[in-house]
Amino acid sequence: IWTWQEVLRTQTFWIICFIFGMANVGIAGLNLHVFAYVTDIGFETIVAATVMSIIASSQLGSTMVWGFVSERMEIRRASMLMFLIQSTGLALALVGHQIAALYGGFFLYGIGLGGSWVLQEIIWATYYGRVSLGMVRGLGILVTHAFGAAGAPVFGFLHDATGSYLPAFVAFMIAVAVCG
Secondary structure, eight states: OOOHHHHHTOHHHHHHHHHHHHHHHHHHHHHHHHHHHHHHTTOOHHHHHHHHHHHHHHHHHHHHHHHHHHHHSOHHHHHHHHHHHHHHHHHHHHHOOSHHHHHHHHHHHHHHHHHHHHHHHHHHHHHHTTTTHHHHHHHHHHHHHHHHHHHHHHHHHHHHHHSSSHHHHHHHHHHHHHHO
């Protein structure tokens, strides 16, 4: 049983908040700006809409798989795998200028993204137990969502400053790899 003061004093709390908070920055920023990114690099709007559908459907389709993975793999390793799949997918989507690379990369990214909420819930319960989970998650959501709220403006600011979405997407790809 944890008090909120004890939780805030643990290094684990802040590490989990930072890692999943950094992921939330990119998730919010990428989800809002991916359509504009795809059209800015020369693809038709139907391709951009399809990319958004691919991300959403692969995310939805992989959540049960991530639950299965989390039951068979240590949660830190499962989370690392999730982040590495996300960053690999983003790398493929960003370096390949063919439609297959774009679709394939964002498909992989979506698979990794599907694990984000599943694994995050499990990692909190693993480190803090189920008795204090509601309070711990309330504190954690406050911090990680604050990061996420910054995502869309950060991506927009980087686009305005550089004239391209590529720096924001590359920074997110690197941040997700580091989170892994």
